[in-house]
Amino acid sequence: VDETASPAGAPLSLYRTRVRPEWLDYNGHMSEAFYVLVFGYTTDALLDEIGMDAARRELSHTSVYTLEGHICYLAEVRADEHLRVTTQVLDLDHKRARIFHEMFRGEGDERVATEELLLCNVDTRASRSAPFAEDVAGALRSFRDAHRDLPVDERVGRAIRLPEGR
Amino acid sequence: VDETASPAGAPLSLYRTRVRPEWLDYNGHMSEAFYVLVFGYTTDALLDEIGMDAARRELSHTSVYTLEGHICYLAEVRADEHLRVTTQVLDLDHKRARIFHEMFRGEGDERVATEELLLCNVDTRASRSAPFAEDVAGALRSFRDAHRDLPVDERVGRAIRLPEGR
Numbered sequence: 499v500d501e502t503a504s505p506a507g508a509p510l511s512l513y514r515t516r517v518r519p520e521w522l523d524y525n526g527h528m529s530e531a532f533y534v535l536v537f538g539y540t541t542d543a544l545l546d547e548i549g550m551d552a553a554r555r556e557l558s559h560t561s562v563y564t565l566e567g568h569i570c571y572l573a574e575v576r577a578d579e580h581l582r583v584t585t586q587v588l589d590l591d592h593k594r595a596r597i598f599h600e601m602f603r604g605e606g607d608e609r610v611a612t613e614e615l616l617l618c619n620v621d622t623r624a625s626r627s628a629p630f631a632e633d634v635a636g637a638l639r640s641f642r643d644a645h646r647d648l649p650v651d652e653r654v655g656r657a658i659r660l661p662e663g664r
Numbered sequence: 665v666d667e668t669a670s671p672a673g674a675p676l677s678l679y680r681t682r683v684r685p686e687w688l689d690y691n692g693h694m695s696e697a698f699y700v701l702v703f704g705y706t707t708d709a710l711l712d713e714i715g716m717d718a719a720r721r722e723l724s725h726t727s728v729y730t731l732e733g734h735i736c737y738l739a740e741v742r743a744d745e746h747l748r749v750t751t752q753v754l755d756l757d758h759k760r761a762r763i764f765h766e767m768f769r770g771e772g773d774e775r776v777a778t779e780e781l782l783l784c785n786v787d788t789r790a791s792r793s794a795p796f797a798e799d800v801a802g803a804l805r806s807f808r809d810a811h812r813d814l815p816v817d818e819r820v821g822r823a824i825r826l827p828e829g830r
Binding site for chain 2: 524525529530531532535538552561563564565566567568570571589590591614656657660661
């Protein structure tokens with residue numbers, strides 16, 4: 499064991515934003531849809547990172563669609579608060595990837611939401627799923643391998659249910 | 665068996681809307697966050713239906729928060745399309761309810777998305793969960809009982825995973 503080796507990686511730090519007034523509900527808290535909007539911008543940043551930026555998606559008639567999302571709302575956020583989102587690549591196959599976003603308040607450790615996502619590569623002309631390009635798959639594999647030894651949150655892979663007791 | 669009895673109920677038909685231009689991504693499809701926005705409006709309509717409208721929430725310092733949501737994106741929708749959403753009350757306890765929204769294109773049977781939600785009654789002054797008021801709990805129980813014999817979609821209670829094979 500080489501104890502000087504760097505750790506197996508940290509989640510990707512991909513996106514930062516500030517809560518906009520139009521994202522608030524009548525109570526002054528960010529509405530549930532806008533957490534998903536911020537997570538969506540983070541997914542866009544991940545696509546840039548793996549070489550699937552908007553220009554390439556357009557040129558190659560390829561896109562990456564969200565098939566499913568599981569969001570957990572942990573805390574309220576208000577106007578002007580700073581948010582940052584990190585991303586862990588959990589798993590992938592030839593055309594799909596399962597990832598986990600975590601949204602934090604400001605620069606601290608308090609999480610305000612998480613979202614597990616299932617993404618799928620799509621041939622937009624044929625309107626059907628298609629394998630990732632080789633370099634994109636390679637980039638995703640690198641992240642998955644770097645994230646393999648990170649802790650996996652208890653919310654990952656969980657179905658929604660009524661808790662027992664209180 | 666009284667064969668003239670009405671069926672055990674259908675999902676609640678709670679919300680209709682039309683896709684707005686500001687909900688679209690650069691491809692002209694509704695973005696993932698705005699499906700959640702439309703489902704959120706449907707949850708608001710359910711709250712009206714069980715006697716928890718905005719006026720009462722304000723007066724009673726009570727609200728209903730979304731704890732978790734599991735959304736499945738099934739089809740793209742474009743500007744100006746009509747959407748309708750139905751709701752099935754799956755289960756509840758003294759302060760939480762699990763519901764299932766289904767979003768349809770126009771007046772037809774084609775589903776474009778589903779969302780399973782875990783809701784929780786909250787005392788907004790104490791900032792903590794609290795039991796539903798008795799009449800609200802009663803209204804929710806009535807819907808749950810009316811929906812008990814409805815088919816339960818395969819997406820309900822499901823965790824996100826990479827499918828096996830293709």
